[in-house]
Amino acid sequence: MASMVATSLTAGGASGIARGDTIGVVWFKCTDLRLEDHEPLALAHRNSSHVAHVFCIDDRWFGHSRRGTRRMSAARCRFLLESVADLQTRLRAKGSDLLIRRGHPENAIPAVAARLGSGASAVTVYAHPDLCSEENDVHAAVKSALSLVGSAGGVGGDATGVSVTEVWGNTLHDPSDLPYDFPNGLPEVFTPFRKAVEPNCKIRSPVPLPSPFRPLPAGLHDNAVTPTLTVAIPTTEELGLGTAPERDARSVLHFIGGETAGLRRVQTYIWEEDHLREYKVTRNGLLGGGFSSKFSPWLALGCLSPRTIVKEIRKYETDRIANDSTYWLIFELLVRDFFRYSAVKYGNAIFHLGGSRRDSDRQTWRDDAGLLAAWKEGRTGYPFVDANMRELKASGFMSNRGRQVVASFFTKDLEMDWRLGAEHFEEYLLDYDPASNYGNWNYVAGVGFDPREDRYFSVEKQARTYDADGDYVRHWLPELAMLTTEALQSAGGITATLREVHSVPTSVYPDPVVPLKFMMPKEGKGTTGRAGGKGGATGGKKSARKVDK
Numbered sequence: 222m223a224s225m226v227a228t229s230l231t232a233g234g235a236s237g238i239a240r241g242d243t244i245g246v247v248w249f250k251c252t253d254l255r256l257e258d259h260e261p262l263a264l265a266h267r268n269s270s271h272v273a274h275v276f277c278i279d280d281r282w283f284g285h286s287r288r289g290t291r292r293m294s295a296a297r298c299r300f301l302l303e304s305v306a307d308l309q310t311r312l313r314a315k316g317s318d319l320l321i322r323r324g325h326p327e328n329a330i331p332a333v334a335a336r337l338g339s340g341a342s343a344v345t346v347y348a349h350p351d352l353c354s355e356e357n358d359v360h361a362a363v364k365s366a367l368s369l370v371g372s373a374g375g376v377g378g379d380a381t382g383v384s385v386t387e388v389w390g391n392t393l394h395d396p397s398d399l400p401y402d403f404p405n406g407l408p409e410v411f412t413p414f415r416k417a418v419e420p421n422c423k424i425r426s427p428v429p430l431p432s433p434f435r436p437l438p439a440g441l442h443d444n445a446v447t448p449t450l451t452v453a454i455p456t457t458e459e460l461g462l463g464t465a466p467e468r469d470a471r472s473v474l475h476f477i478g479g480e481t482a483g484l485r486r487v488q489t490y491i492w493e494e495d496h497l498r499e500y501k502v503t504r505n506g507l508l509g510g511g512f513s514s515k516f517s518p519w520l521a522l523g524c525l526s527p528r529t530i531v532k533e534i535r536k537y538e539t540d541r542i543a544n545d546s547t548y549w550l551i552f553e554l555l556v557r558d559f560f561r562y563s564a565v566k567y568g569n570a571i572f573h574l575g576g577s578r579r580d581s582d583r584q585t586w587r588d589d590a591g592l593l594a595a596w597k598e599g600r601t602g603y604p605f606v607d608a609n610m611r612e613l614k615a616s617g618f619m620s621n622r623g624r625q626v627v628a629s630f631f632t633k634d635l636e637m638d639w640r641l642g643a644e645h646f647e648e649y650l651l652d653y654d655p656a657s658n659y660g661n662w663n664y665v666a667g668v669g670f671d672p673r674e675d676r677y678f679s680v681e682k683q684a685r686t687y688d689a690d691g692d693y694v695r696h697w698l699p700e701l702a703m704l705t706t707e708a709l710q711s712a713g714g715i716t717a718t719l720r721e722v723h724s725v726p727t728s729v730y731p732d733p734v735v736p737l738k739f740m741m742p743k744e745g746k747g748t749t750g751r752a753g754g755k756g757g758a759t760g761g762k763k764s765a766r767k768v769d770k
């Protein structure tokens with residue numbers, strides 16, 4: 222292994238370090254695996270004579286939550302490893318490399334800095350800051366360990382510390398551009414935030430790629446000093462997650478990790494297939510790749526920067542058309558920003574039962590293993606819920622509409638502790654990111670970010686509206702594939718009807734695990750439902766609607 226690493230590093234353009242050289246270490250994280258619009262990377266190459274790029278694979282990512290859910294499925298891990306591999310390939314194309322360290326960043330990054338500083342060179346570590354508590358703790362531990370690294374290498378002694386340059390990134394807006402005292406002055410809900418930001422804040426242009434690309438410092442592959450630094454990327458098996466299942470052919474898209482695939486998706490969606498033109502009206506579609514953008518997995522891992530997407534949208538608006546749809550994609554990216562800033566403002570609260578509102582008593586939260594398993598495995602007896610849950614597990618993706626419905630069902634109909642649902646999403650969603658996931662779960666559970674607490678998505682109404690012909694349900698539930706559109710339409714989301722009217726036996730499809738809280742009204746009668754849910758975190762109105770759209 223040592224010789225393979227040495228060969229590879231040398232081929233990548235390694236170069237000796239002279240006394241007085243400046244060395245940059247770019248610490249890549251799971252949220253910024255790209256070269257484009259990466260300000261820490263650009264600064265490192267601008268300010269240094271040599272630059273090392275390091276990514277740490279932290280075994281804490283692969284453990285279990287306190288409630289016992291695995292934190293990352295093998296399929297999500299594969300997407301991450303593909304993204305890391307792609308970053309490495311792109312760096313190699315620039316004559317550099319990505320160095321991998323398995324272990325905790327608070328040990329690895331200072332070890333690399335100490336090794337590089339041993340020739341009395343000035344070392345600076347460049348990184349994006351984090352948003353959420355676990356990542357913030359690691360970031361703080363790295364900084365603290367770096368402050369103990371001496372200029373002559375080693376730890377302690379005549380330590381002068383390694384400097385750290387942190388630059389905010391991965392959002393449309395820099396917090397310093399927001400019309401608020403950040404983070405405490407942020408509004409609690411999205412609409413007032415949007416109304417203040419849209420007219421007052423300009424989205425900055427993406428940061429250009431570094432030019433020139435500085436060479437790697439030599440000697441990082443010296444096993445005696447940094448024994449676990451390598452260029453080899455582990456497999457999901459080596460990380461203890463087992464083999465990732467084959468990608469499911471029924472998935473909306475063949476998701477491959479990495480900036481290359483992410484940029485390709487932007488080209489395909491916006492330009493080649495021209496879907497942006499109709500995004501606002503198609504985004505709730507459930508089957509196929511052309512409805513919503515599917516940018517989210519690449520955004521979550523930072524393979525795509527939202528500002529790069531906006532640059533492309535602006536170009537499209539100039540070259541083809543500017544309409545509600547082009548506006549709406551930027552609007553959704555602003556929702557993403559809102560949850561990221563809110564994660565900074567509310568800290569750990571978004572992970573706790575009471576959410577950002579710190580209101581854990583708003584209802585009785587159940588912890589029922591049977592109901593949890595039925596929901597996770599897609600056998601609740603409600604076809605529309607079950608199809609979405611099976612899609613998640615098989616493909617790592619679920620539409621925004623589906624997420625709203627299954628999360629509402631979980632919290633409002635099953636009355637389950639919402640954190641158990643959020644953790645299941647965390648395990649399987651390829652686009653999992655803590656701020657968006659927990660922020661949206663806070664919203665649907667009624668514990669944060671929503672002016673109303675009683676929002677309720679009726680499974681039955683949602684199924685009839687968004688899967689009127691039953692194609693989606695048939696696609697993911699082979700046991701119902703023999704039912705006609707008519708049969709599925711008349712059944713809506715209620716399997717009792719399947720059984721009573723269409724003679725589907727319980728051996729084929731189970732009875733509903735609980736009755737729905739609110740049923741669709743019979744024709745000509747008033748409604749019994751309380752609340753709506755037009756667009757979830759992005760589209761809800763304050764007035765109480767009787768039936769959701």
Ligand SMILES: Cc1cc2nc3c(=O)[nH]c(=O)nc-3n(C[C@H](O)[C@H](O)[C@H](O)COP(=O)(O)OP(=O)(O)OC[C@H]3O[C@@H](n4cnc5c(N)ncnc54)[C@H](O)[C@@H]3O)c2cc1C
Pocket residue numbers: 504513514515516517518520521550553554556557560619620621622624625628646650652653654655657658659661662665757758759
């Ligand atoms: C319970 C629940 C959990 C969720 N968990 C996540 C998560 O872990 N990671 C994640 O990226 N999104 C999450 N979302 C938001 C949303 O469902 C996904 O971003 C969206 O479905 C991704 O598909 P897309 O890229 O085609 O979206 P598009 O409709 O094409 O939107 C473009 C981009 O805007 C952003 N966006 C859109 N809607 C939202 C939203 N409500 N919140 C935050 N960002 C949004 C995403 O980055 C998305 O890629 C969650 C929503 C719910 C209701």
